Amino acid sequence: MKIADVRLTGLTGGTVEGGWAEELAPEDNVHTIVEVLTDEGLVGVGSTFTSSHLVGAAVKLLRPFLIGERADEPARVSEKLRQNTFWQGRGGSVEHAISGIDIALWDLFGKITKQPVSRLLGGNYRNKIKPYGSLLFAEVEPLREKLKAAVARGFKAIKLGWKPFGRRDAKTDELLVRTAREAVGPGVELMVDAGGSDAFWPHGYKWALRTAQMLANYDIVWFEEALPPDDIAGFAELRRHSPVPIATGEVFTRRQSFRPLFEQQGADIVQPDCTKCGGLTEAWRIAWTAYEHNVQWVPHGWNTAIGLAADLQLSAAMPVAKYVEFLSPSPYMDELISVPFKPDADGLLTIPDAPGLGIELNREALARYSTK
DSSP states (O other), X not given: OBEEEEEEEEEOSOOGGGTTSTTOOTTOOOEEXXXXXXXXXXXXXXXXXXXXXXXXXXXXXXXXXXXTSBSSOHHHHHHXXXXXXXXXXXXXXXXXXXXXXXHHHHHHXXXXXXXXXXXXXXXXXXXXXXXXXXXXXXXXXHHHHHHHHHHHTTOSEEEEESTTTTSSOHHHHHHHHHHHHHHHOTTSEEEEEOOTTSTTOOOOHHHHHHHHHHHHTTTEEEXXXXXXXXXXXXXXXXXXXXSSOEEEOTTOOSGGGGHHHHHTTOOSEEOOOTTTTTHHHHHHHHHHHHHHTTOEEOOOOOSOHHHHHHHHHHHXXXXXXXXXXXXXXXXXXXXSBSSOOOOOTTSOEEOOOSXXXXXXXXXXXXXXXXXX
16 A cells, blocks of 8 residues: 555644734744545544644645555654754654654554554553643633643643743742642642743743742642753753752754663653654654653644644553653544544543554634645
8 A cells, every 4th residue: 555645734723722822913923733645545643733824835845756655654754854854854843743643644554554553552550640720821811721721621730830930930830839729729630831932032040940949849740841942951950959840842853862861861751742743653652662661651742633642652562651742622532533532531632542643633613724
């Protein structure tokens, strides 16, 4: 079976709260659905955390190396794409496009072999995992309402991030965290994401350490992106002294980019995003490297339901996996597949065991949110 074509659908109209920064609006296109079509009619689906304009340009570059290739060898084919675009890619949007293609190829591989991707990645260690509801911070009263709604949707773990946390003063930061803890009570896990990959991040190591010490008073599970992503030395120092586990890695692409984090012991938790870092193939390699370094792997997923499906398949296939990120509420998460993911009464997600990613696109919703 050969690869015959690639179909892209940029998503617009449902970007959560305008994304993650004031400069974005719900109409902005920051996610792309990637479908790989075969000459025998099978279709694999993937997702990319990048505008369809960038993905489209990258796919034009990648097509000569992709069309006519086997549809059942995802790791080799995606590595071929990577190796042949070092001079015009080597990370960034080209790698993001490869990510979506790779996920779609794994979905195809599963459909061809009639196996779930988790089994093709090595086998199943679990069939359920805890999702954490991923939300943005807000002012105090709206924050309370957000958290109550997330708990009502069944989440037993919630991560809060970005604005206005870290953008005003230490008193505001503590007020927000205290409000969150009071709103959800002691039985719900809380994580905090400073958003150090925001434009012109102003804080350094000492701010991060003081903030981590504050977070420890509220039983925060981890402190994410407290520093700019490339400050590996700063992360290593922070990890050594913080009372709260330190997490980072969501913006990195390619497995090689994670190597300094492991070598310099820069994080307690690494967070590759399979829709950016190179697909399931690269995420699988990064997750196993984390396991071998006794570093926790938690997939980043400011994402679509297709990206979450990929994270779930990899989570099933890893010896140690505790959480997946679940962007909520989000039409791209709640509407794009025919059977949406929902936490059960125990706050867990069941990992699909149908062939491929185990999901089916909701074509009507895909058309509704497609770029015009």
